[in-house]
Amino acid sequence: MPELPEVETVRRGLAALVVGRRIDRVEVGRERAVRRTSADALVHGLNGATITAAGRRGKYLLCPLDTGDTLMIHLRMTGQLLLSEPGAERPPHTHVVIALAADPTRRLGEQELWFVDPRTFGEVVVFDPDHADVEAPELALLGLDPLADEWGPAELAALLGGRTTHLKPFLLDQRRIAGIGNIYADEILHAARLHPDTPAGALRRADVRRLHAAMQRILAAAIKAGGSTLRDAQYVDLMGSDGWYQDEHRVYGRAGERCLTCGRGFVRRLVHNGRSTHYCPVCQRLRASPTRRASGR
DNA sequence: AAACAAACCTGTGCGC
DNA sequence: TGCGCACAGGTTTGTT
Numbered sequence: 430m431p432e433l434p435e436v437e438t439v440r441r442g443l444a445a446l447v448v449g450r451r452i453d454r455v456e457v458g459r460e461r462a463v464r465r466t467s468a469d470a471l472v473h474g475l476n477g478a479t480i481t482a483a484g485r486r487g488k489y490l491l492c493p494l495d496t497g498d499t500l501m502i503h504l505r506m507t508g509q510l511l512l513s514e515p516g517a518e519r520p521p522h523t524h525v526v527i528a529l530a531a532d533p534t535r536r537l538g539e540q541e542l543w544f545v546d547p548r549t550f551g552e553v554v555v556f557d558p559d560h561a562d563v564e565a566p567e568l569a570l571l572g573l574d575p576l577a578d579e580w581g582p583a584e585l586a587a588l589l590g591g592r593t594t595h596l597k598p599f600l601l602d603q604r605r606i607a608g609i610g611n612i613y614a615d616e617i618l619h620a621a622r623l624h625p626d627t628p629a630g631a632l633r634r635a636d637v638r639r640l641h642a643a644m645q646r647i648l649a650a651a652i653k654a655g656g657s658t659l660r661d662a663q664y665v666d667l668m669g670s671d672g673w674y675q676d677e678h679r680v681y682g683r684a685g686e687r688c689l690t691c692g693r694g695f696v697r698r699l700v701h702n703g704r705s706t707h708y709c710p711v712c713q714r715l716r717a718s719p720t721r722r723a724s725g726r
Numbered sequence: 727a728a729a730c731a732a733a734c735c736t737g738t739g740c741g742c
Numbered sequence: 743t744g745c746g747c748a749c750a751g752g753t754t755t756g757t758t
Contacts, residue, residue: 435751503752506753507737546735547737548735550752611750612751659750701730704750705750
């Protein structure tokens with residue numbers, strides 16, 4: 430569930446309320462949540478450490494500690510980070526509890542950071558960044574971050590060029606661009622008026638420009654709205670609040686409904702590699718095969 | 727290179 | 743009301 434806008438919203442919450450605080454105690458309720466290493470490794474790696482920053486790379490949260498290690502959290506499908514008061518009732522599937530010392534400068538008392546994750550696909554790990562190649566090798570494989578990296582249509586064109594893969598799976602491939610997931614891929618392609626089955630290499634210059642602009646615009650708007658909270662309310666921010674970008678979805682989850690953009694087409698659902706794709710066949714027409722490169726430019 | 731299937735888990739919504 | 747099935751924001755691994 431959490432894609433770049435949701436993870437970024439959580440990161441901002443951490444930056445505002447958790448960075449600078451010392452960890453006094455760590456509880457691990459379910460080993461699977463810390464499977465990369467172990468409960469002991471997490472407890473020993475965090476105990477007494479102070480979180481010095483809150484970063485993000487794609488959908489990964491990366492929090493450096495004053496010990497030199499880094500706390501890495503991935504929420505996967507159903508993970509949540511919640512900032513709560515000690516003694517508050519913990520929701521089911523609260524797998525890791527990180528107790529934070531009071532911070533008088535911000536008038537914050539003792540609090541707890543809870544990692545909650547029903548499906549347990551997510552994970553929490555502390556690793557030494559000097560050994561990231563061994564302990565978190567996937568980070569090096571991540572592609573450009575739509576927000577953190579400065580890049581434009583030219584770089585996007587280079588990633589797309591010559592490929593036969595369709596745009597939907599292209600956008601989901603974290604090795605090229607990191608952070609886009611199923612919701613925003615559909616919304617971005619709709620905003621760019623591109624059919625999800627368009628071969629990547631078939632885009633012309635104007636298409637690439639639209640795709641790049643749509644990516645920036647949709648993701649920025651979603652962050653501004655605090656992300657998307659779907660009906661099951663799996664995603665909430667650090668304080669447990671819903672996002673509201675779901676109200677702006679134009680195709681995601683709307684199969685069979687009339688297109689909100691053109692008012693003529695009806696949103697269709699496709700399946701790519703077992704995942705749903707939603708698009709408007711009127712707004713997002715599939716162009717014919719990859720054209721021979723236009724001569725001259 | 728790229729498409730696909732399965733695996734990892736739990737919960738919810740829907741048709742019957 | 744209950745049962746069984748499809749499906750869900752992600753990623754990895756292995757197979758065509």
